[in-house]
Amino acid sequence: MPSDRYSIFSVLTEALRGQTGWKPAWRKATPKPNYDVVIVGGGGHGLAAAYYLAKRYGLSNVAVIEKGWIGSGNVGRNTTIVRSNYMLPGNIPFYETSMKLWEGLEQDLNYNAMVSQRGVLNLYHSDGQRDAYARRGNAMRMHGVDAELLDRDAVQRMYPWLNYDNARFPIKGGLLQRRGGTVRHDAVAWGYARGADQHGVDIIENTEVTGFRITNGSIEGVETSRGFVGARKVGLACAGNSSRVASMAGLNLPLESHVLQAFVTEGIKPFIDGVVTFGAGHFYISQSDKGGLVFGGDLDGYNSYAQRGNLPVVEDVIEGGMALMPRIGRVRLLRSWGGIMDMSMDGSPIIDHTPISGLYLNGGWCYGGFKATPAAGLCFAHLIARDEPHAVARAYRLDRFRTGHMVDEKGMGNQPNLH
Numbered sequence: 194m195p196s197d198r199y200s201i202f203s204v205l206t207e208a209l210r211g212q213t214g215w216k217p218a219w220r221k222a223t224p225k226p227n228y229d230v231v232i233v234g235g236g237g238h239g240l241a242a243a244y245y246l247a248k249r250y251g252l253s254n255v256a257v258i259e260k261g262w263i264g265s266g267n268v269g270r271n272t273t274i275v276r277s278n279y280m281l282p283g284n285i286p287f288y289e290t291s292m293k294l295w296e297g298l299e300q301d302l303n304y305n306a307m308v309s310q311r312g313v314l315n316l317y318h319s320d321g322q323r324d325a326y327a328r329r330g331n332a333m334r335m336h337g338v339d340a341e342l343l344d345r346d347a348v349q350r351m352y353p354w355l356n357y358d359n360a361r362f363p364i365k366g367g368l369l370q371r372r373g374g375t376v377r378h379d380a381v382a383w384g385y386a387r388g389a390d391q392h393g394v395d396i397i398e399n400t401e402v403t404g405f406r407i408t409n410g411s412i413e414g415v416e417t418s419r420g421f422v423g424a425r426k427v428g429l430a431c432a433g434n435s436s437r438v439a440s441m442a443g444l445n446l447p448l449e450s451h452v453l454q455a456f457v458t459e460g461i462k463p464f465i466d467g468v469v470t471f472g473a474g475h476f477y478i479s480q481s482d483k484g485g486l487v488f489g490g491d492l493d494g495y496n497s498y499a500q501r502g503n504l505p506v507v508e509d510v511i512e513g514g515m516a517l518m519p520r521i522g523r524v525r526l527l528r529s530w531g532g533i534m535d536m537s538m539d540g541s542p543i544i545d546h547t548p549i550s551g552l553y554l555n556g557g558w559c560y561g562g563f564k565a566t567p568a569a570g571l572c573f574a575h576l577i578a579r580d581e582p583h584a585v586a587r588a589y590r591l592d593r594f595r596t597g598h599m600v601d602e603k604g605m606g607n608q609p610n611l612h
């Protein structure tokens with residue numbers, strides 16, 4: 194009898210019978226002619242949406258169509274940081290909903306996603322930056338989110354080896370969210386895929402959506418590399434490919450695609466307990482459970498659909514790291530990789546209807562969509578099932594760029610590469 198549920202008993206039983214009883218985590222489904230809902234894109238958001246559609250909204254005649262393999266997109270390429278330290282009213286409840294879902298995710302999915310609330314510390318280096326962080330921390334606390342403003346001594350007690358004597362970027366303190374941290378990114382994809390499959394969702398890999406069948410302004414299904422698949426409703430969750438895929442339905446999205454790179458070093462002894470971000474440059478770092486330093490910085494800075502980065506940004510990121518923590522200078526870099534970011538005009542996402550009846554959009558996640566995965570999936574499922582936005586995602590409208598209701602967390606204006 195194959196094991197469905199992971200538990201101490203199934204682990205022991207399998208140990209005694211030579212690990213022969215485990216089932217694949219999800220079926221390799223072949224497309225049926227028709228579904229109630231087709232989700233395009235088997236990243237974190239698409240899989241989470243399918244899972245919640247089946248589990249919370251009772252819709253299990255659902256397919257997730259993924260052109261590659263599960264985990265091949267940004268869900269398996271990010272630096273695994275999760276947090277809910279936002280400031281604007283349109284953002285805080287959404288990201289806090291996500292944080293609460295992370296906190297119960299492993300029990301909900303019966304899957305070890307290595308959710309680790311090790312704390313996220315954003316450093317500040319000037320009085321102005323301290324004031325901005327104090328304001329953000331106050332906004333968070335007013336919404337019931339944990340935030341602590343630390344002075345330099347408190348930061349030094351946590352991380353004595355940071356470069357405090359850096360004349361150009363002196364560390365003056367930091368904003369700490371203790372409930373923030375990291376989650377093993379590909380385990381999130383696998384866990385949601387398994388959970389969705391257990392609720393009857395078909396996960397169809399290596400199948401590309403190549404077009405849409407739309408009649409009189411209503412969706413009828415998707416054209417794929419394996420033929421036509423009918424659907425009453427279709428949800429797009431294609432992250433960096435959102436505009437390319439939506440253009441096949443005649444939509445021109447307010448998004449630009451950019452490359453973001455990430456880096457990992459050889460494994461070394463544990464020395465970074467939490468996530469640290471450098472407020473004077475753009476650099477963020479944590480240490481994986483295997484000991485590798487996982488870090489990243491800015492976008493490559495020009496539009497691209499290539500899933501690989503370029504050397505000038507490698508240099509820039511390494512410079513940021515060296516300015517903040519010179520002790521990493523002799524660690525050897527093992528790998529770097531890139532992912533495509535769907536940068537929106539105000540840095541905030543879109544979870545909304547499109548002008549085509551039955552076609553829904555989840556996109557514009559810029560480089561912060563991993564932390565949003567559970568709430569994005571839940572809110573997208575809610576929108577598709579109920580045809581109305583979820584209460585915490587009302588601000589993420591597609592028409593806000595036309596009506597001027599921006600959710601511009603960083604105050605950068607319509608410069609997607611700066612968000």
Ligand SMILES: Cc1cc2nc3c(=O)[nH]c(=O)nc-3n(C[C@H](O)[C@H](O)[C@H](O)COP(=O)(O)OP(=O)(O)OC[C@H]3O[C@@H](n4cnc5c(N)ncnc54)[C@H](O)[C@@H]3O)c2cc1C
Pocket residue numbers: 233234235236237238239258259260261264265266267268269270271272273274275400401402403430431432433434438453454455489530531532533558559560561562563564565
């Ligand atoms: C280097 C890097 C670091 C990052 N760091 C963080 C971080 O620390 N914290 C954080 O919150 N966020 C981070 N992000 C952002 C985060 O990874 C993304 O915002 C998020 O993963 C996007 O949602 P997704 O998981 O659904 O995307 P994806 O996993 O990219 O899923 C989209 C899927 O759509 C599929 N697809 C596209 N076109 C088609 C088609 N025509 N037919 C079928 N399928 C199609 C793709 O193959 C892909 O699998 C980072 C991203 C990168 C690249």
